[in-house]
Amino acid sequence: MKHSRKEVTIVVDGKKMVCPEGESLLKVAQANGVFIPALCYFDHVDPPLGTCRVCTVKVKGKYTAGCQVKAQEGLEVEVMSPELLDHRKAVVEMLFTEGNHICPLCEKSGKCVLQALGYEMGMDTPRFTFTFPGREIDYKPKHIIMEHHRCIQCKRCVEEVFTDDGKPVFYFQQRGKETVVAVDYEQEARLTYEQAHRAMEICPVGTILLKEDTIDTPGYRKYDKMPISAVSPAVEATLAAPRTESAPEVKKKTVATVSLAGCFGCHMSMLDMDLNLLDLIQLVTFNRSPFTDIKQFTTRCDIGLIEGGCCSDENVEVLRKFRENCEILVSVGACAINGNLPALRNWMPLEQTMEEAYLQSATSDETAVIPHHEDLPKILDKVYPCHEVVKIDYFIPGCPPGADHIYKVVQNLLFGTKFNVPYEEFKYD
Ligand code: SF4
Ligand code: SF4
Ligand code: FES
CATH class of the missing domain: 3.10.20.740 (Ubiquitin-like (UB roll))
Incomplete structure (x- = not known):
């Protein structure tokens, strides 16, 4: 009973x-x-x-x-x-740095419990130094590949994978830092396809991979969308449990960026923020921007950063959309502020500019024509700085403005962080 x-x-x-x-x-x-x-x-x-x-x-x-x-x-x-939240995050960071985890190249990406925990805990740059261990990948087993770089030595396979007559297939070999999970090739060869497949599923990371098969959903997935059928029911339930209210959710600000008649130099400068970029993406979400490849606004944004002036009707339309959808609009760099190089054509009539560009250039021959199609943007009579088209709230001068400078201005506008701008920060390369 x-x-x-x-x-x-x-x-x-x-x-x-x-x-x-x-x-x-x-x-x-x-x-x-x-x-x-x-x-x-x-x-x-x-x-x-x-x-x-x-x-x-x-x-x-x-x-x-x-x-x-x-x-x-x-x-x-x-x-x-x-x-404790930080302690557990440190453990996950340690597991990442102890092995070689390159998620975009990993077959288990999107179904990996370690990766899911990294997302869950908001891990970005681990506090520990990467050890880059030089481990071998074992291709010798009949059904599986052992990708030792990713093994976290959880012992699940050792405790759970047996042949039909109870012989273990995996075992720990060597000691200390040299410890690896080895395969008994003879016993492994006796596993059925289904048993080998189960071994792959039991492994919470991408160490045990089936030769005959691959994980069916490779590639980068956010934790929220992660299919978790590859993990045990208990872990699946644990992962699916609602997050506690004690885990603070930071309300992120939204930023949009665009390059109009510019050379993308200001965007390159934004990418030059290096590690500051990691701090920034903790605080902001990029919406419409070349960084995200989002082409239409999906929400109203706190701040819009405009690179380049307006040389076509399309530039004007995009700039107006930014004005409509952004609380604060900032002209970033000389092209947005005064037209800069593209505006060199402003001193001659448009017709002459087009002839110079398409008919008289060094590479033009007798077949050259001035491009003309209803789908092409219409070129304006001259290049206009952004503030002559819409109201611009702030200006960041420079060609391009320095990465630190942009970072400080964005921080100031979004969070009121005060800063001084030394003369040297105004950069014209
Ligand atoms: S095992 Fe997980 S954490 Fe490691 S590389 Fe693969 S997906 Fe990333
Ligand atoms: S289940 Fe995977 S991660 Fe865990 S010890 Fe075995 S091979 Fe390593
Ligand atoms: S020690 Fe691994 S889940 Fe508890």
């Missing part, structure tokens, strides 16, 4: 939760809307593996693996303190 387990009350971050005695803390928290990340955890492996420490929580002030904590009366657990 099956006995139902006694109910107990545990306290997670000050919130009471009632559950069966001995229930896994991960499951109880999850059922009550608290997200404790997990990586090596595998539902029916008991006791849990406890190898990754991604689930670290605090019990009685001591760090412990949350997946190994069982519910008992009076248990008090700390899960979502800023210190």
Whole structure:
């Protein structure tokens, strides 16, 4: 006869939760809307593996693996303190830096639990130095490839993959930093296709790959859209659990950028922000911009950065759209501010400019014509600076303006951060 387990009350971050005695803390928290990340955890492996420490929580002030904590009366657990959020993020960063993880090239990208946790925790540049280990990829097994660069040594395959007569297929070899998960080739060859496929699914990262097959959805995916059928039901549920309210959501500002009659030099300067760009994308989302390839506004933006002046009716139309859709409009660089090089043609009539450009140039021959089609933008009589077409709120001079300069202005406009502009920052290359 099956006995139902006694109910107990545990306290997670000050919130009471009632559950069966001995229930896994991960499951109880999850059922009550608290997200404790997990990586090596595998539902029916008991006791849990406890190898990754991604689930670290605090019990009685001591760090412990949350997946190994069982519910008992009076248990008090700390899960979502800023210190623990940062601690768990550090563990994920460590796992990334310990191996060689190049997600855009990885077959498991989009179905990888480590990658999902990186997104979940907002990881960008890890605080640890990359170790770039020189590991071999093992192509010798019959069904699978072992991509050792990505192994996090979670032990799932060692504990879970066996032949029909119970022989292990994976085992740990060597020790310390040299530890690798090796394959018993003889036993591996006895696996069926389905068993080998399951081994690939059990691996939470992209280490075990099937030769006969590939992951069906390669490529970059955001966590929110990630299909998670490749992970165990428990981890799938953990990943799908609603995020706790304690995880602060930063309301990002939106920025749009465009190049009109410019050379893209100002956009290149924006990219030159280097690491500041990483700070910036924590704070802002780019909407319509060559950076995103979004061609139409999908929302009203806080700030629009305009490179280049107006030399065609299309430039005018785009600039007006920016004025309509941006709270603050900024002319970035000399072309937007005074027309700059493209405006050199302003001293001669348009007809003469077109003849010079298309009929008289060094590469023109007797077949040359002035392009003319109703689909082509109409060239204006002269090049206009942006503020002569629409109201411009701010100007960032330079050709191109320096990356730091643009960064500081954007920060100032969006967040009121004060700064001085030294004379040297006005740059005309
Ligand atoms: S295993 Fe995961 S984290 Fe590593 S490269 Fe592949 S997708 Fe990225
Ligand atoms: S191969 Fe995959 S499942 Fe096995 S220990 Fe490495 S990461 Fe874990
Ligand atoms: S140690 Fe708990 S999920 Fe890995």
